[in-house]
Amino acid sequence: xxxxxxxxxxxxxxxxxxxxxxxxxxxxxxxxxxxxxxxxxxxxxxxxxxxxxxxxxxxxxxxxxxxxxxxxxxxxxxxxxxxxxxxxxxxxxxxxxxxxxxxxxxxxxxxxxxxxxxxxxxxxxxxxxxxxxxxxxxxxxxxxxxxxxxxxxxxxxxxxxxxxxxxxxxxxxxxxxxxxxxxxxxxxxxxxxxxxxxxxxxxxxxxxxxxxxxxxxxxxxxxxxxxxxxxxxxxxxxxxxxxxxxxxxxxxxxxxxxxxxxxxxxxxxxxxxxxxxxxxxxxxxxxxxxxxxxxxxxxxxxxxxxxxxxxxxxxxxxxxxxxxxxxxxxxxxxxxxxxxxxxxxxxxxxxxxxxxxxxxxxxxxxxxxxxxxxxxxxxxxxxxxxx
Numbered sequence: 435x436x437x438x439x440x441x442x443x444x445x446x447x448x449x450x451x452x453x454x455x456x457x458x459x460x461x462x463x464x465x466x467x468x469x470x471x472x473x474x475x476x477x478x479x480x481x482x483x484x485x486x487x488x489x490x491x492x493x494x495x496x497x498x499x500x501x502x503x504x505x506x507x508x509x510x511x512x513x514x515x516x517x518x519x520x521x522x523x524x525x526x527x528x529x530x531x532x533x534x535x536x537x538x539x540x541x542x543x544x545x546x547x548x549x550x551x552x553x554x555x556x557x558x559x560x561x562x563x564x565x566x567x568x569x570x571x572x573x574x575x576x577x578x579x580x581x582x583x584x585x586x587x588x589x590x591x592x593x594x595x596x597x598x599x600x601x602x603x604x605x606x607x608x609x610x611x612x613x614x615x616x617x618x619x620x621x622x623x624x625x626x627x628x629x630x631x632x633x634x635x636x637x638x639x640x641x642x643x644x645x646x647x648x649x650x651x652x653x654x655x656x657x658x659x660x661x662x663x664x665x666x667x668x669x670x671x672x673x674x675x676x677x678x679x680x681x682x683x684x685x686x687x688x689x690x691x692x693x694x695x696x697x698x699x700x701x702x703x704x705x706x707x708x709x710x711x712x713x714x715x716x717x718x719x720x721x722x723x724x725x726x727x728x729x730x731x732x733x734x735x736x737x738x739x740x741x742x743x744x745x746x747x748x749x750x751x752x753x754x755x756x757x758x759x760x761x762x763x764x765x766x767x768x769x770x771x772x773x774x775x776x777x778x779x780x781x782x783x784x785x786x787x788x789x790x791x792x793x794x795x796x797x798x799x800x801x802x803x804x805x806x807x808x809x810x811x812x813x814x815x816x817x818x819x820x821x
Contacts, residue, residue: 435720435723435724436716436717436720437469437472437717437720437721439469439720439721439724439801440801440802440803441470441801442468442469442470442800442801442804443468443470445468451464452464452466452468455779456777458777459773459777459778459779460777460778460779460804460807460808460811461779461797462778462779462780462796462797462798462800462804462808463779463780463781463795463797464781464797465601465664465751465752465753465797466667466669466797466799467667467721467752467799467800468799468800468801468804469667469721469724469799469800471666471667471668471717472666472709472710472713472714472717472718473717474709474710474712474713474714474717475666475668475706475709475710475713475714477709478705478706478708478709479671479702479705479706479709481705482701482702482705483702488701489701490698491698491699491700491701491703491704492699493520493699493704494704494708496704496708497520497704497707497708498515498518500707500708500711500712501513501518501660501675501707501711502515502518503711503712504711504712505644508634508641508715509641509642509644509647510647511644511646511647513677514679516684517677517678517679517684518675518676518677519675519676519677519678519684519687519688519691519697520673520674520675520676520697520698520699520703521659521674521675521676521691521696521697522672522673522674522696522697522698522699522700522703523661523663523672523673523674523696524629524631524659524660524661524663524674525551525555526674526691526694526696527627527659527674527676527687527691527696528551528552528555528595528627528629528659529554529555529558529559529694530687530690530691530693530694530696531593531627531657531687531690532555532556532559532561532593533559533690533694534686534687534689534690535592535593535625535627535686535687536559536561536592536593537561537592538559538560538561539560539561539562539590540561540562540590540591540592540593541561541562541563541564541585541588541590541591541592542556542561542562542563542564542591542592542593542594542595543564543566543582543585543586543591543593543594543595543624544556544563544564544565544566544594544595544787545566545567545568545577545582545596545597545600546565546566546567546568546786546787546788546789546790547567547568547602547603547783547786547787547788547789547790547793548595548597548600548601548602548786548787549597549601549602549629549786550785550786550787552595552597552629553787555595556595562590563787564585564588564591565787565788566578566581566582566585567581567788567789568600568603568789570789573744573746573747573757574746574747575600575603575605575746577607577611577614577615579614579618582615582618583618583622586618586619586621586622586624587622591622591624592624592625593624593625593626593627594615594619594624594625594626594627595627595629596615596626596627596628596629596645597629597632598612598628598629598630598633598642598643598644598645599630599632599633599635599636599642599749599750599751600750601632601751601753602751602753602755602781602783602786602790602793602795603746603748603755604746604748604749604750604751604753604754604755605748605749605750606636606640606642606643606749606750607642607643608643609643609648612643612645612648612652613648613649613651613652615645616645616648616649616651616652616655616656617651619655619656620651620654620655624655625655625656625657625683626645626652626655626656626657627656627657627658627659628644628645628646628656628657628658628659629658629659630642630644630645630658630659630660631659631660631661631663631664631674632664632665632750632751633660633665633750634662634664634665634718635664635665635722635725635750635751635752636722636749636750637722637726637748637749637750638719638722638723638726640749640750642749642750644658644677645658646658646677646679653679653680654679654680655680657676657677657678657679657680657683657684657687658676658677659674659675659676660674660675660676660677661673661674661675662674662706662707662710662711665710665718665721666710666714666717666718667799668706668710671700671702671703671706671707672700672703673699673700673702673703673704673706673707675707676691721799724802725752725798725799727802728752728798728799728800728802728805729745729748729754729798731802731805731806731809732745732754732796732798732805732809733745733747735806735809736756736809739809739813740812740813740816742758742760742761743756743757743758743760743761743812743816744756744757745757752797752798752799753795753796753797753798754795754796754797754798755783755793755794755795756793756794756795756796757792757793758792758793758794759791759792759793761816761819761820762792762819763791763792764792765782765783765784765790765791765792765793765794766782766784768782768794768815768819769781769782769794770782771815771818771819772811772812772815772819775814775815775818776811776812776814776815776818777811778808778811778812778815780794780795780796781794781795781796782794782795783795796808
């Protein structure tokens, strides 16, 4: 490998949310990576920082072209320039869109278990989360389309927030599944907001399917929130994009983004994004290979040492989803116990809504040595828990 992902920069004492833990604790929870960013990104940020004025920034032509080129090259998806809108983040985009496209008391449909912050964006705006649990059978997930249509048919259902790929289960939705979601949402006059922030963190040789790339129906009734922040480990830069082919829908979303003051880039947002999209493909591909090796280690360790725990086979994200239901369904109690007794900090699955009970989420975007340490701590926690 060109890049050394075993050598991690020290993060304690750097104001890191993830690493603001006790000295003996190993944080494997929040979704950011411990790897040093790609050198072109750091170079772009340092070059911009060398200029002694940090005033308001504008969105340059190269930002649009970087996204257009990236999606054409990696996904064979042609994005038009006027479809692209800057936003300070995927979560601000979601919260702003909930405010604009729904009214207090409306329902926002979710396929669960799903990223927990979706619930915040919905409930903080006095809307209701309509949960549609995914089918879970033989350690695999699928969409219960009759149940989804039942939720969409409610007169209060106005918006579906899709997670594509799905966090925390790590599933890439197929073209057929995305087409059926679009068909049902058009039938019931429900808009689709597809959160695709994990889209580039996929298994080597595997690509996710952008919701809008599937057909004209999806372009008509949907839009996508995308960002370089997850795949290139620059969440603190606060930069993202929205793809909105539908002109009328785009006008509504843009108006609310400006009302909410989340449509203007900071001084590092544009150069960092361009450097990621244009110049950091090799880093991204090597990172995916390294994360997949970490996953393979966990799969093997659990199979050999903790066969009652099952890590769901995944195609995307660096967040492993571990079924612990044969030990306990109370994932919150076990995760708290494991942290107290061993220092291993994982996220309880019930954080992610219906269907998450009896699971743990583990972030393996760290060194293999940390992953091995986490596995040993998990084994120790189980032995203590059974006593």
